[in-house]
Every structure is written in C-alpha cells, then in structure tokens.
Amino acid sequence: MTVPGWPEVFRGTAAVAAGLVTADRLRGPGFYRLLPDTYAPAGEPPDLRLRSLAAYHWAGPGAVLGGYSSAELLGRSCAPWHAPAEVVGAGLRSGARSRAGVIVRRDTLRPDEIVELDGVRITGRLRTAFDLARLLPPTEAIVAVDALARGQFDPALLLDFAVRRPGLRGVRRVIDTLPWVDARSGSPTETRLRLILVRGGLPRPVAQHPVVDDRRRILWLDLAYPEQRLGVEYDGGDHFATPEAARADARRHTRLVAAGWRVLRYTSDDMRNAPGRIVAEVRGALERSHPRRDAAERAATIIEAR
Structure with a gap:
C-alpha cells in the first residue's frame, strides 16, 4: 500500500x-x-x-x-x-x-x-x-x-x-x-534595497550589472548606476561566513575599485533601521560624479580660455 x-x-x-x-x-x-x-x-x-x-x-x-x-x-x-x-x-x-x-x-x-x-x-x-x-x-x-x-x-x-x-x-x-518589477533582481533582499532607493526619489538603478575587470572577468553588481560608476550592494552575512569567503569578498571589492567603481554596501540592519541614510548617501555619491556634466564644464572652460 x-x-x-x-x-x-x-x-x-x-x-x-x-x-x-x-x-x-x-x-x-x-x-x-x-x-x-x-x-x-x-x-x-x-x-x-x-x-x-x-x-x-x-x-x-x-x-x-x-x-x-x-x-x-x-x-x-x-x-x-x-x-x-x-x-x-x-x-x-x-x-x-x-x-x-x-x-x-x-x-x-x-x-x-x-x-x-x-x-x-x-x-x-x-x-x-x-x-x-x-x-x-x-x-x-x-x-x-x-x-x-x-x-x-x-x-x-x-x-x-x-x-x-x-x-x-x-x-x-x-x-x-x-x-x-525588475526580473533581473538577484534576490529578494536586492529588490528591497532597490525599492528603498527608488521610493527615496533616486533614479532606478540597473540590477545585476556586469563589470569587466582588467583580467577580462565579469563581476556582477547587485545594483549599479553605470554612468557614475557607482555600485550599491547588499552585504549579507554569507560574505564573511568563513575566512575564505571574507578573503574572496575583499579581492572582489579590490577588483571593482581597480576597474574604476565605487561601491556602497548595506546590511539588513541598515535597510530596516536607516533607509533614509541609505538614500542620502547614495544621492550624495551620485551628485559627486556626473561624468557628462563634468566633461561639458571642462569643454566650456577650454572654449572660454580660447
């Protein structure tokens, strides 16, 4: 039976x-x-x-x-x-x-x-x-x-x-x-982080954005503003679950920085208790890096000098 x-x-x-x-x-x-x-x-x-x-x-x-x-x-x-x-x-x-x-x-x-x-x-x-x-x-x-x-x-x-x-x-x-909705989101926590940013009035970031490092290897950012080369990531406890995981995470961060990216990282505690601070920090980082505006300002300066 x-x-x-x-x-x-x-x-x-x-x-x-x-x-x-x-x-x-x-x-x-x-x-x-x-x-x-x-x-x-x-x-x-x-x-x-x-x-x-x-x-x-x-x-x-x-x-x-x-x-x-x-x-x-x-x-x-x-x-x-x-x-x-x-x-x-x-x-x-x-x-x-x-x-x-x-x-x-x-x-x-x-x-x-x-x-x-x-x-x-x-x-x-x-x-x-x-x-x-x-x-x-x-x-x-x-x-x-x-x-x-x-x-x-x-x-x-x-x-x-x-x-x-x-x-x-x-x-x-x-x-x-x-x-x-964004079907590229890598996890529920990444979705929650994206919603904090967008509901806080920030531009919508790109989910799971690929970054190619100097070894031609791809690193995936949870959320990214590619024009400003700014990444925003969820920092989960598994990043430091073992010494090897912590070392791998440090190497990954170094490779992103070497590729010209800044990365802001936030924990579940940050998301739960300080969403306003997250929005303020990301907004500040975006305002400090406007490549197109900076290029236009440099071009205007050259023209004035002539």
Missing part, C-alpha cells in the same frame, strides 16, 4: 493502516504532528516547504499549493520567515479551513494554471506571481514577482494574465505592481 508523502510528510491514519508505523510511535518524540492526522519525522523545526507539504496532504485530494508555498517548491523563496502555508482549490475536503499556519482559498483554477512537481500539484509561475501580486502588500508583492519572474518570464505577461481575469479580487493591484 502506497502512502502519499511517506516518509517525509504523510497522513498518520494512512501510514498506520499500511503498517508503516504504529499509532503509539506517531504520538512519541520521533514525529512532529504538523496538522490534524498529518506528521513528519522529528528533526529541524519545520520550514515553509515542510509545512506546505503537510497542508497539501491535510487538505485532501483536490488540493493545490499556491502563493508562497508554490514559490517555495519552485525554488523561488521569497516569503517572510513566519509566512503560512497556502492551499488553493475548489475541491478541498469539507474540513479544510484556514487555521493558524495555513491559508485555505477556495478559488477555481484553470487546468493550465496547475503544474505537478514531484507528485505535488502547485500553481504555475504566472498564476503564483499573479496571486501574490494581487493579495500581498505592495512591497511584498514586488519582491515576490521579481523572484518568480527572474530568468523565467517577462513580467509584462502578467498584465495580459490579469486582464483575462477581471472578476478576481485585487486585479488592479497587479497592474499597479508591474511598473516596479
């Missing part, structure tokens, strides 16, 4: 009936009870992926994972750490209701909006991006669409997707989100 999800996440009654585990063992320290009659082996605290799989098996045979849960299984993590799992579908079991840690939406999905991944049905990239854009607050919506679109689809496709679904709640929010 096959038990869906065994041994990672499974329905307890099905596993007991199949003789894979006893009821007493399920109640012991070797298993987490994630949802009613839904278990996983004990180990690390359940992450969004595991909680999403639990919601999928708990909600019944008509379940489809959507929203942040779908993004997680697609390998495009963009959810806050506390995000609930999300189940979508019209044919969910009668007892499947939203509860702590799980959102249940009884939307009707079209067959072409559903894909199957490792035996689990999830909403496809476009439908997932559409739902997150229409249901999340503006910043989180932009972060999610950036993550899902990166290297996969042109965000402009969401406009057509939204227009063909006028009756769904929040369609207008999708349209309002699209001008802020």
Whole structure:
C-alpha cells in the first residue's frame, strides 16, 4: 500500500493502516504532528516547504499549493520567515479551513494554471506571481514577482494574465505592481534595497550589472548606476561566513575599485533601521560624479580660455 508523502510528510491514519508505523510511535518524540492526522519525522523545526507539504496532504485530494508555498517548491523563496502555508482549490475536503499556519482559498483554477512537481500539484509561475501580486502588500508583492519572474518570464505577461481575469479580487493591484518589477533582481533582499532607493526619489538603478575587470572577468553588481560608476550592494552575512569567503569578498571589492567603481554596501540592519541614510548617501555619491556634466564644464572652460 502506497502512502502519499511517506516518509517525509504523510497522513498518520494512512501510514498506520499500511503498517508503516504504529499509532503509539506517531504520538512519541520521533514525529512532529504538523496538522490534524498529518506528521513528519522529528528533526529541524519545520520550514515553509515542510509545512506546505503537510497542508497539501491535510487538505485532501483536490488540493493545490499556491502563493508562497508554490514559490517555495519552485525554488523561488521569497516569503517572510513566519509566512503560512497556502492551499488553493475548489475541491478541498469539507474540513479544510484556514487555521493558524495555513491559508485555505477556495478559488477555481484553470487546468493550465496547475503544474505537478514531484507528485505535488502547485500553481504555475504566472498564476503564483499573479496571486501574490494581487493579495500581498505592495512591497511584498514586488519582491515576490521579481523572484518568480527572474530568468523565467517577462513580467509584462502578467498584465495580459490579469486582464483575462477581471472578476478576481485585487486585479488592479497587479497592474499597479508591474511598473516596479525588475526580473533581473538577484534576490529578494536586492529588490528591497532597490525599492528603498527608488521610493527615496533616486533614479532606478540597473540590477545585476556586469563589470569587466582588467583580467577580462565579469563581476556582477547587485545594483549599479553605470554612468557614475557607482555600485550599491547588499552585504549579507554569507560574505564573511568563513575566512575564505571574507578573503574572496575583499579581492572582489579590490577588483571593482581597480576597474574604476565605487561601491556602497548595506546590511539588513541598515535597510530596516536607516533607509533614509541609505538614500542620502547614495544621492550624495551620485551628485559627486556626473561624468557628462563634468566633461561639458571642462569643454566650456577650454572654449572660454580660447
């Protein structure tokens, strides 16, 4: 007898009936009870992926994972750490209701909006991006669409997707989100940093800008103002996770400086606690480097001298 999800996440009654585990063992320290009659082996605290799989098996045979849960299984993590799992579908079991840690939406999905991944049905990239854009607050919506679109689809496709679904709640929010989206963004944190700059009144930077160093190797800047040769980067903890990582990061910074670039780096603490300072520092750096204006001023000086 096959038990869906065994041994990672499974329905307890099905596993007991199949003789894979006893009821007493399920109640012991070797298993987490994630949802009613839904278990996983004990180990690390359940992450969004595991909680999403639990919601999928708990909600019944008509379940489809959507929203942040779908993004997680697609390998495009963009959810806050506390995000609930999300189940979508019209044919969910009668007892499947939203509860702590799980959102249940009884939307009707079209067959072409559903894909199957490792035996689990999830909403496809476009439908997932559409739902997150229409249901999340503006910043989180932009972060999610950036993550899902990166290297996969042109965000402009969401406009057509939204227009063909006028009756769904929040369609207008999708349209309002699209001008802020950039599918070149390398990570959710980079999207948040870009939004701090643009909402602060600065020009829109180029995401994932390539810089060729003196060895003809390409270095990628998180955000860049190429005309001013100014880079703006998120400085994550992984840059200094090991001594070798710290050395590699220092070498990379030196190569960027040697190529004529200035780079401003900001941490998550800076972004959370001092967005105004970030905007002021980047604005100041931009104002100190206007190559075209400087060239024009030099040309005017030469003409006057003549």
